[in-house]
Amino acid sequence: MKVKIPRLVIAAPHSGSGKTTITVGLMAAxxxxxxxxxxxxxxxxxDPGYHxxxxxxxxxxLDTWMIPAEQVQEMFTRSRSGAxxxxxxxxxxxxxxxxxxxxxxxxxxxxxxxxxxxxxxMDAHRMVRSAGAIALGFRxxxxxxxxxxxxxxxxxxxxxxxxxTEAIQSVGLRVxxxxxxxxxxxxxxxxxxxxxxxxRSAATRQYIQAAREAVGRHLDLPGLExxxxxxxxxxxxxQPVHPAATTRIGVARDEAFSFYYEDNLxxxxxxxAELVFFSPLGDNCIPPNLCGLYLDGGYPELYAAQLSExxxxxxxxxxxxxxxxxxxxxxxxxxxxAEYFVDxxxxxxxxxxxxxxxxxxxxxxxxxxxxxAGLQPNxxxxxxxxxxxxxxxxxxWVNPEGHNAxxxxxxxxxxxxxxxxxxxxxxxxxxYIHLHFASNPDLARNFVKACRSFRKG
Numbered sequence: 001m002k003v004k005i006p007r008l009v010i011a012a013p014h015s016g017s018g019k020t021t022i023t024v025g026l027m028a029a030x031x032x033x034x035x036x037x038x039x040x041x042x043x044x045x046x047d048p049g050y051h052x053x054x055x056x057x058x059x060x061x062l063d064t065w066m067i068p069a070e071q072v073q074e075m076f077t078r079s080r081s082g083a084x085x086x087x088x089x090x091x092x093x094x095x096x097x098x099x100x101x102x103x104x105x106x107x108x109x110x111x112x113x114x115x116x117x118x119x120x121x122m123d124a125h126r127m128v129r130s131a132g133a134i135a136l137g138f139r140x141x142x143x144x145x146x147x148x149x150x151x152x153x154x155x156x157x158x159x160x161x162x163x164x165t166e167a168i169q170s171v172g173l174r175v176x177x178x179x180x181x182x183x184x185x186x187x188x189x190x191x192x193x194x195x196x197x198x199x200r201s202a203a204t205r206q207y208i209q210a211a212r213e214a215v216g217r218h219l220d221l222p223g224l225e226x227x228x229x230x231x232x233x234x235x236x237x238x239q240p241v242h243p244a245a246t247t248r249i250g251v252a253r254d255e256a257f258s259f260y261y262e263d264n265l266x267x268x269x270x271x272x273a274e275l276v277f278f279s280p281l282g283d284n285c286i287p288p289n290l291c292g293l294y295l296d297g298g299y300p301e302l303y304a305a306q307l308s309e310x311x312x313x314x315x316x317x318x319x320x321x322x323x324x325x326x327x328x329x330x331x332x333x334x335x336x337x338a339e340y341f342v343d344x345x346x347x348x349x350x351x352x353x354x355x356x357x358x359x360x361x362x363x364x365x366x367x368x369x370x371x372x373a374g375l376q377p378n379x380x381x382x383x384x385x386x387x388x389x390x391x392x393x394x395x396x397w398v399n400p401e402g403h404n405a406x407x408x409x410x411x412x413x414x415x416x417x418x419x420x421x422x423x424x425x426x427x428x429x430x431x432y433i434h435l436h437f438a439s440n441p442d443l444a445r446n447f448v449k450a451c452r453s454f455r456k457g
Contacts, residue, residue, distance in 0.1 A: 003236050005080055008228040009041075009111045009118040010151075011090035013134060017123040018153040020047050021185050023089040025215030026224065027054040028208050030085055037083035039076070041107045042091030043369075043390035043434065045259040045297070050187075051089070054208055058262040062088065062114075065098045065105030065369055066388040066436040069113055075263055075438065076114060077236045085228055088116060094138060094147075098369060105369065108145050115234070117148040117227050119176060124164045125154045132167035139173060148227055149174035151219060154181050176227075177219035184210040245274035247451045249292040254279035256307065257332060259297035259434065267437045267444035268294075273451070280336065281306050285316045292326045292451030293317070295333030297434060301361060301395065304341050308349040321354045324427045324457075326379055326450040331393055334423075334430040335359040338397065355423060355430055356400045367392040370421075370433050372408035378424040379450050380435070380443045386411070387443055389435035397423075397432070407431055427454070 010026070012019040023038075030036050031054060038051030038059035043066065048059035060079050062072050080086050090107030091097075097106030111118050120138055124131055131152070139147045150168050152175060155161040161178035168175050179185070187207060215221070249268065253260070257280065265275060275294075276287045281303055286293070300307060307314070321327045321337070329337050337352045342360035351359075371388050374381035381387060407422030407429055422431030427450070437443040 001236050002233040004229070005077065005086060005231065005234050005236075006084065006225070006228040007080075007086040007088065007114060007116045007231050008224065009088045009090060009107060009114075009116045010121060011094040011107045011111070011118050012121045012123075013138060014093045014096075017121050018179070018185070019089060019121045020050065020187065021211050022121050022151055022153065022179065022215065022219075023047075023087060024050050024054055024208055025211030026219070026221075027051060027087055028212035029216050029221055030087070030225070031055050034084040035082060037080050037086045039086065039088040040091070041088060041110045042105065043392075043436075044091065045261075047089055048262075049258065050204070050208070051087075053204055057083065060263060061261050061436075062110050063105060063436065064109045064113065066390065067438045071438045072110065072113060073234075074237060077234055079263075085225070087228075088114070094118070094120065095141065103142075108142055111146070112142075112144055115146075115232050117146045117231060119148060119224065119227070120150045121153050122150055122164075122168075123154045124152050124160070124178075125156075125181070128160070128163045129167045131164045132171045135168045135173050136171040139171070147173070149176050151176050152178035154179070156181060174223075176224055179214050179218050182210070182214060185214060243270075243272040245269065245272060247273050247292065247448050247455065248276055248287070248290050249273045249294055249448070249451055250286050250290045251275050251277050252280050252293075252295040252333065253277045254281045255298070256281055256300045256303040256336075257296060257298040259330075259332065261434075261436055264435075264437045264444070268448060271444045271448040273444075273448050280313050280317070281310065284310075284312045286313070286320060290320070290325065291455035292447065293320065293328070294447075295327070295329040295336060297331035297333065297393075300332040300336045301341065301343065304343060304349040307336060307351065308341075314350070314352050317352045318354045321352075321428055324454060326427045326447065326454055327429070328379055328447060329355075329428070329430040330434050331391075331432050334397060334432060335395060337428075337430055354428065355397075356403060357398050359395050359397050361394055362396050363394065365392070365394055366396075366432075371411040372421065372431075372433055372435070373411060375406050375409055375420070376424060378407055379427070379429040380446050381408075381440070385442070386440065387435050388439035389433045391433050393432055408433065
């Protein structure tokens with residue numbers, strides 16, 4: 001069945017151009033009278049949090065390197081159900097993705113896959129006529145891409161905006177408006193990127209309102225909506241029928257643990273899981289009658305003192321994992337399960353203590369796409385089976401001497417060596433790699449199956 005899905009991609013020549021602010025402002029403006037569904041190209045968790053805060057609907061990640069193309073299309077068309085307008089925020093520069101000679105994982109690849117028009121957010125600071133050359137180059141670099149227009153950002157005054165507009169229009173591209181420089185339109189950053197929407201509730205509302213006002217005052221909202229509605233029809237498949245949710249899995253979710261791919265949660269539900277959310281920061285114990293645990297990433301290092309002080313929760317997690325409750329922990333989840341965490345000042349904070357060794361901040365960023373292969377059968381993968389994900393952290397896990405229970409071999413990119421990663425033993429799988437379950441259809445099913453077996457046992 002083919003249906004109309006109004007959709008629009010907000011891209012940029014490079015990171016820092018202001019596409020998140022423009023996207024958030026557009027979502028807020030349109031959400032006043034339409035139901036808006038947000039998306040983020042790439043593996044990022046933080047921008048989707050802002051989308052969700054604005055629209056009231058869980059934002060989704062669209063990543064054509066981690067996820068097969070047909071799965072990206074299916075996830076997009078399924079998750080847009082009930083929405084009037086889909087707005088997709090790009091990642092990095094429009095053509096940036098996995099490498100320099102491929103568009104894999106890029107905003108351009110996703111836009112072409114979804115047959116969605118693209119609007120380029122261009123930072124015009126210290127630039128006038130050169131903006132026309134940049135716009136022309138981006139339009140003609142890939143003729144298969146529908147680059148439909150430009151939003152000019154960070155202009156100094158109206159006259160500046162007029163000159164830049166003339167330059168871009170002279171090469172045949174439409175300008176949908178301009179946004180002036182404004183310090184209130186900057187999301188505060190730190191060493192791991194933007195602050196999450198959940199951490200900055202009051203400031204988040206102020207930022208969203210400022211973005212909404214700027215977009216409403218300066219951009220051609222009717223023109224952008226018309227562009228979104230001009231996108232061609234897409235094929236839509238029926239919604240999957242979920243089996244009865246008989247397997248209760250506890251999912252850690254609070255200010256310290258918030259980095260989940262929403263589609264991972266959906267795939268667990270499709271496999272028969274009932275997801276029960278709990279807070280390692282605020283709750284005294286894990287929920288009752290669980291048969292599995294899922295602890296993903298976030299900022300446990302910023303809440304190390306609170307996590308350490310919640311002794312009853314640490315004891316409950318340790319007890320459950322010690323008796324074999326299947327537990328999958330990624331990045332921040334791994335950090336919380338180690339014996340202790342060492343912050344940048346050398347202060348040690350006791351953690352759950354079920355994972356041997358400790359974690360510490362290094363000041364060095366380790367990031368990038370990762371393809372992993374199972375070294376041994378574990379909760380998610382069989383031996384030599386593969387999955388894809390992403391790594392992004394400034395900490396390291398210091399393994400105890402003689403540790404040999406690695407979970408994965410990370411397949412090398414050109415010039416790199418194979419690296420061993422993670423820990424897998426007696427129902428526990430912990431790793432710094434954020435896996436996307438859609439990269440391998442067995443991941444969610446294997447985890448739920450292990451949890452179901454634990455319940456029966």
